Amino acid sequence: MNPSLTVRRIAAEEGAVFRELRTASLREAPYAFGETLDDALAADASTYDDTARKHATSRDIASFILYTEGHPAGLIGACFDDSAARRAFVSELWVAPAVRHLRGGELLVNTAGDWLSDGGATEVYAWIADANRTAMRFYEALGFGPTGEHTRSTRAPDQWESLLVRHVAQQQYLAAP
Numbered sequence: 816m817n818p819s820l821t822v823r824r825i826a827a828e829e830g831a832v833f834r835e836l837r838t839a840s841l842r843e844a845p846y847a848f849g850e851t852l853d854d855a856l857a858a859d860a861s862t863y864d865d866t867a868r869k870h871a872t873s874r875d876i877a878s879f880i881l882y883t884e885g886h887p888a889g890l891i892g893a894c895f896d897d898s899a900a901r902r903a904f905v906s907e908l909w910v911a912p913a914v915r916h917l918r919g920g921e922l923l924v925n926t927a928g929d930w931l932s933d934g935g936a937t938e939v940y941a942w943i944a945d946a947n948r949t950a951m952r953f954y955e956a957l958g959f960g961p962t963g964e965h966t967r968s969t970r971a972p973d974q975w976e977s978l979l980v981r982h983v984a985q986q987q988y989l990a991a992p
């Protein structure tokens with residue numbers, strides 16, 4: 816693991832950081848997310864402040880931020896859905912291109928996974944666009960496998976997304992780069 820990379824849960828006052836990372840991810844990798852850059856830019860600053868406050872303290876939803884030497888460089892969301900099974904998901908994963916292949920993505924997924932596990936999850940799910948081969952291979956390398964569940968993408972209904980799952984006991988770490 817690269818020692819300059821750290822991950823921590825978003826703080827309540829980090830609405831501006833959340834907005835910066837969210838818009839950067841949608842600008843750089845629009846194919847990977849359901850939301851559009853226009854939607855994100857149109858949202859009022861107070862929306863991000865509200866989200867940061869909620870994601871900093873809620874028991875059901877959280878965001879985690881990747882820092883490299885103090886600079887925000889990546890993001891992941893984690894949540895429990897409101898079904899009776901209270902399924903646990905990671906989502907909205909993004910690592911800035913300048914710091915890719917340094918295990919920042921792995922650190923984000925595993926930190927979010929630990930938080931979900933602490934909240935009672937025994938399985939962690941992730942929806943991945945079938946066309947996003949990089950993300951598919953990344954999640955597979957971290958021990959995620961197919962559930963057999965597929966759905967049409969909300970962003971591009973001609974495309975499909977697949978639901979992957981990792982059992983918490985199977986959490987994997989990649990070899991050091």
Ligand SMILES: CC(C)(COP(=O)(O)OP(=O)(O)OC[C@H]1O[C@@H](n2cnc3c(N)ncnc32)[C@H](O)[C@@H]1OP(=O)(O)O)[C@@H](O)C(=O)NCCC(=O)NCCS
Nearest residue numbers: 844847909910915916917918919920921949950952953956
């Ligand atoms: C997917 C993403 C988060 C990976 O972040 P990262 O910090 O580079 O990932 P890590 O360094 O932790 O792990 C990289 C490992 O994942 C796997 N991997 C990543 N990209 C890969 C690719 N194109 N082909 C094969 N394996 C790949 C490999 O095992 C790789 O190890 P390596 O660097 O030694 O080859 C990053 O590429 C990204 O932000 N992409 C754009 C947004 C996106 O697609 N998000 C996912 C939404 S579902």
